[in-house]
Amino acid sequence: MSSVTTQKIRQLLAEHGRLGCDVSTLGEDADLYQAGMSSHASVNVMLALEAAFEIEFPDAMLRRRAFESIAAIRSAVEELVGNAPP
Amino acid sequence: MVMQRPDATRISVGIDLVQVSQVAQTLARLGDSYVNRIWTPDEIAHCRAQPAIAAARFATGFAAKAATLKALRLNDEGLDLRNINTRLSESGSWELELKGKAGELAQAAGWQSWSLSVSQEGDYATAVVAALSAS
Numbered sequence: 001m002s003s004v005t006t007q008k009i010r011q012l013l014a015e016h017g018r019l020g021c022d023v024s025t026l027g028e029d030a031d032l033y034q035a036g037m038s039s040h041a042s043v044n045v046m047l048a049l050e051a052a053f054e055i056e057f058p059d060a061m062l063r064r065r066a067f068e069s070i071a072a073i074r075s076a077v078e079e080l081v082g083n084a085p086p
Numbered sequence: 087m088v089m090q091r092p093d094a095t096r097i098s099v100g101i102d103l104v105q106v107s108q109v110a111q112t113l114a115r116l117g118d119s120y121v122n123r124i125w126t127p128d129e130i131a132h133c134r135a136q137p138a139i140a141a142a143r144f145a146t147g148f149a150a151k152a153a154t155l156k157a158l159r160l161n162d163e164g165l166d167l168r169n170i171n172t173r174l175s176e177s178g179s180w181e182l183e184l185k186g187k188a189g190e191l192a193q194a195a196g197w198q199s200w201s202l203s204v205s206q207e208g209d210y211a212t213a214v215v216a217a218l219s220a221s
Contacts, residue, residue, distance in 0.1 A: 018108070039152035040104045040145075044112055047120060059187075064161040 009073050016044040028071040042067045055080040096219045100156025102149040103212045110141035126171045146204045147172050149213035157215035158192050180204055
């Protein structure tokens, strides 16, 4: 699931992250805010992740750190998907 | 950014810049599911009172919330943005109200007062928040 999830996350970042570079050039631990993702763009990414993965980020996970890298986003998504009712 | 005055008072400033057209696009794409997630009912009423500039008003409000999180160092606390309420006073100045967990955390951190200023022109809205604590 991880590679599919990562691919989807990269796609959503390309569509909504408003990064200053091609997301394909970013490593999984690269700082997305340093790459140009603004506060509002991070909200757009969050909303897009919710729609794509059919999850909802609880308030406790609405932390800047949760969206700071592809790896961080994947970790959050996998946690929420794993906790979703069958 | 936090400055330390000689009498140990802390001053912290946060700023955010939002592109109005980006907010407009998100409004068009997600509508109420986006609006109701970020803004309070009072803020929504203010923004929608003038439909022609609603996107600009929403963008300004978002910048204010993001600037608040930065100034009060709450970016990693997992907060509902609706805990931060902005209101335009009769005098024309902006007021910032912290509710729920945002208010509790700000108080616990010692922030005693804060002030908000916003500006918007063309496709950009910005907000600055300055916060003051006694230590």
